[in-house]
């Protein structure tokens with residue numbers, strides 16, 4: 123395939139790993155596309171760029187992007203990225219991972235990285251379930267949704283990732299769906315230009331596993347759901363950024379500045395080294 | 399970075415935990431991530447104070463899983479990195495120790511052993527993690543583990559652990575115990591020029607030709623780090639020499655996993671260290687390590703005074719296991735005594751190596767290590 | 782300088798217009814239909830052809846209608862379609 127690959131973004135991808143493993147109509151490809159689009163528009167220094175992901179379908183993203191990249195264990199992308207960022211603060215470190223990876227097994231790391239305001243950027247592909255393992259319930263699965271482990275309908279209340287990120291202290295918080303590719307790309311550009319802990323939730327179709335069980339057999343049907351349910355409400359109260367099968371509030375919700383962990387830490391180190 | 403503040407050349411009186419931290423700094427460690435736990439906490443506390451002085455990073459993470467993950471990240475970003483913990487935290491780290499093995503991330507992990515299982519006896523010594531360090535993460539792999547017996551060795555072996563980690567691109571462990579960690583002793587820190595420092599091999603090829611997991615003849619691949627322009631990929635999945643996942647390919651899996659084991663096994667003669675005391679004519683050989691080896695040495699001396707031909711084989715490297723040394727000592731011996739602060743762990747390896755010479759385990763749980771008298775009694779019993 | 786504000790009326794014939802050039806990497810397409818469905822000008826449709834992945838890749842109905850919005854490029858999960866604007870004199 124590598125030879126036939128003439129897309130203008132091909133240089134950003136590892137040709138030998140394309141085509142990617144994702145199913146037809148999977149939103150992960152849209153997110154990767156938007157991410158690369160943002161990189162392309164910003165003309166970032168790709169030698170100073172690291173993509174980290176955890177385990178899951180979306181976790182394969184690190185391998186596809188042709189920059190320094192690392193595919194960690196399930197849930198541990200954020201602490202790994204924390205180590206990278208602190209060791210070499212000049213690197214732009216982006217975590218791209220799934221709802222299960224970042225908010226179930228890795229949830230504790232997310233809230234602490236946001237609290238510390240480590241200058242890493244996190245993009246979550248929220249497909250409402252564990253795609254990789256065949257569609258089990260996850261921390262964002264809506265009430266009553268059908269998954270392989272909620273065959274009678276989900277009785278767990280889901281996380282609202284916008285609330286969670288905001289409450290934990292993230293300095294930039296946005297939510298888009300894969301249908302909003304333009305806004306998503308714009309938002310990723312913003313995310314990449316910010317200093318502090320920044321977060322974008324991308325509501326993303328998993329037609330193969332989640333959609334199929336919930337009356338949306340194709341990516342297109344899931345995108346149509348997003349089209350009908352989503353309401354853009356930029357800088358509205360993040361506490362009201364609801365996400366249910368009926369209504370998906372999208373937009374940018376938080377955009378604030380505060381000193382990052384590495385600024386504070388390196389500032390202290392500079393003072394202490396000088397004093398010696 | 400760090401300058402002369404990094405090596406505190408001179409004669410000191412310090413605890414094992416502090417000596418360990420100083421050894422790390424002298425070895426060039428500039429990243430420490432950890433989570434407080436008795437009896438390893440003082441390593442973190444000392445690092446928190448010392449790291450900024452040498453321009454290094456100290457971060458207290460939210461747990462031990464995060465600590466080891468951050469250490470691997472810092473290692474890939476080019477720093478020498480370390481974490482320190484004890485049993486419960488060590489258990490939490492196991493999955494990502496496997497990640498460090500698989501992605502060949504040089505790093506040092508200190509496990510100050512206390513009594514287990516579970517929360518066990520936080521303030522008492524143990525040697526109950528010496529099998530866990532070898533087998534604790536899933537899959538087949540090899541690591542390097544050192545067992546210090548004194549505060550001086552907490553310094554020396556931590557330096558050595560960094561050198562081994564950097565040489566072989568493998569997580570390397572300092573398996574201390576509560577006593578060597580909390581005990582205060584005299585420590586001599588040599589001048590920097592007398593401390594041997596090894597840094598990881600860097601690639602000598604261009605970005606287009608670089609394959610992050612293509613080994614040299616010593617089976618160790620040169621290591622590029624993030625931000626150096628190589629734009630490489632690393633994954634915990636089975637991967638080929640390019641670092642690309644190959645999860646369905648038995649040949650790639652065999653080649654990779656075999657190499658990860660062989661880079662330690664085939665270099666074992668260079669890695670393994672033991673201390674041999676009066677072994678030449680020994681009828682009874684005591685095999686011991688860590689703090690217990692000090693009681694064992696007294697016991698062996700006492701036995702000699704009383705005409706019993708006893709000798710000591712002290713294991714400095716627990717892993718790779720010094721099987722050849724045990725086998726050699728066993729050839730002439732009638733019995734091997736293995737005192738350990740556990741219910742019988744390293745003794746299994748000793749038995750394997752000793753073949754027909756019987757090995758007698760002397761367990762000790764829940765208090766201080768074996769007294770010399772207890773080991774002496776065992777020598778007498780079996781000698 | 783007032784002269785700068787004086788402009789001659791545009792001569793449409795002489796202006797370089799952008800002509801759409803739609804590239805479809807057929808064998809890379811997984812047939813999700815996003816590009817077809819969300820093209821604002823209905824420039825694309827499903828073809829009858831079956832590609833290397835066993836799906837029907839899109840085909841261009843009428844390139845002239847394309848307004849170069851590049852939504853298809855952006856929404857394609859498989860990097861299988863992209864558009865380029867080619868500058869050309871009218872009638873090229």
Ligand SMILES: Cc1ncc(C[n+]2csc(CCOP(=O)(O)OP(=O)(O)O)c2C)c(N)n1
Pocket residue numbers: 177178179180181196219220221222223224247249251252253254255260
């Ligand atoms: C420690 C551990 N537990 C479980 C798994 C199995 N596992 C792999 S991916 C995954 C869930 C991934 O879900 P998510 O992060 O939402 O990603 P998606 O596949 O939906 O993109 C699980 C449970 C694992 N790899 N490691």
Ligand code: SF4
Pocket residue numbers: 143144145147148149150179180249253254327328329330331332
């Ligand atoms: S299982 Fe779902 S998330 Fe995974 S690749 Fe397929 S559609 Fe995408």
Ligand code: SF4
Pocket residue numbers: 801803819820821822823824825846847848849850851852853854864
């Ligand atoms: S660029 Fe816009 S108008 Fe042209 S084919 Fe693509 S989506 Fe349709």
Ligand code: SF4
Pocket residue numbers: 809810811812813814815816817838839856857858859860861862
């Ligand atoms: S969006 Fe891409 S993959 Fe989907 S039908 Fe169009 S070209 Fe094919």
Ligand SMILES: [Mg+2]
Pocket residue numbers: 178220221222247248249250251252253260
């Ligand atoms: Mg998911």
